[in-house]
Amino acid sequence: AVVSTQSTGGGGGAMGAVTADSFGDKSEWYRNITKPDWNPPSAVFGPVWSILYLLMAGAAFIVWRNTGFCEQPIPLTVFFIQLAFNFAWVLIFGVARSLLWSGIEIIVLWIAIVATMVLFYTVKKWTCVPLFPYLVWVTFAAVLNWTLWQMNKDNPYIHT
Numbered sequence: 001a002v003v004s005t006q007s008t009g010g011g012g013g014a015m016g017a018v019t020a021d022s023f024g025d026k027s028e029w030y031r032n033i034t035k036p037d038w039n040p041p042s043a044v045f046g047p048v049w050s051i052l053y054l055l056m057a058g059a060a061f062i063v064w065r066n067t068g069f070c071e072q073p074i075p076l077t078v079f080f081i082q083l084a085f086n087f088a089w090v091l092i093f094g095v096a097r098s099l100l101w102s103g104i105e106i107i108v109l110w111i112a113i114v115a116t117m118v119l120f121y122t123v124k125k126w127t128c129v130p131l132f133p134y135l136v137w138v139t140f141a142a143v144l145n146w147t148l149w150q151m152n153k154d155n156p157y158i159h160t
Contacts, residue, residue, distance in 0.1 A: 029097050033158060034151040039144065052137060055130040056083070063123045075119035082112035098159045099149035106142045113138060 024030060024042030056079075063075050089109055093102035113135050117128040152158050 027094070029157040030094075033099075033148060033155055036144070036147050036151065039148075048137060052134045056134060059120060059127045059130040062127045063120055066123050072123065075116070075123055078112065078119050079116045082109065082116050085109040085112050093145065096159060097157070099145060099152060103142070103145045103149050106138065106145050110135070110138055110142060 024045065060076060060079050063079070067075065069076060085105065085108055089102055089105050092098050092105050096102075113131065117131045117135065120127040120131065149158075
């Protein structure tokens with residue numbers, strides 16, 4: 001329980017602290033890329049991700065309580081793999097400033113989320129439900145990522 005909560009919420013908080021200057025209004029590169037009109041304000045991302053990490057941790061906790069790490073290790077292993085892809089996207093997008101590679105990586109993340117949801121469903125049917133908002137947000141983020149890449153292909157502030 002503690003492991004899933006700390007790695008999900010704590011990992012998200014740690015990534016936020018490490019990359020705080022790589023996103024939003026604090027980031028020169030992010031301020032200088034062209035964005036669509038429907039790009040959310042920077043202030044939205046922190047609260048949304050806090051809620052999503054809490055939902056992920058809750059779902060992982062329920063799976064852990066039902067299976068532990070030894071009885072059925074695959075659902076939680078895939079969960080932690082998708083969490084690693086989540087953190088990797090932050091680094092590729094915000095730190096490396098690669099809209100192309102982050103767009104490719106977010107597709108892999110999306111597939112890993114779906115795999116996690118399917119595996120959580122096999123443990124306890126409703127444990128995939130808290131991951132639906134996460135999947136919806138990452139779907140939106142993928143569309144935004146690809147739109148940003150299309151709008152900024154020639155922008156010197158990004159790396160392809």
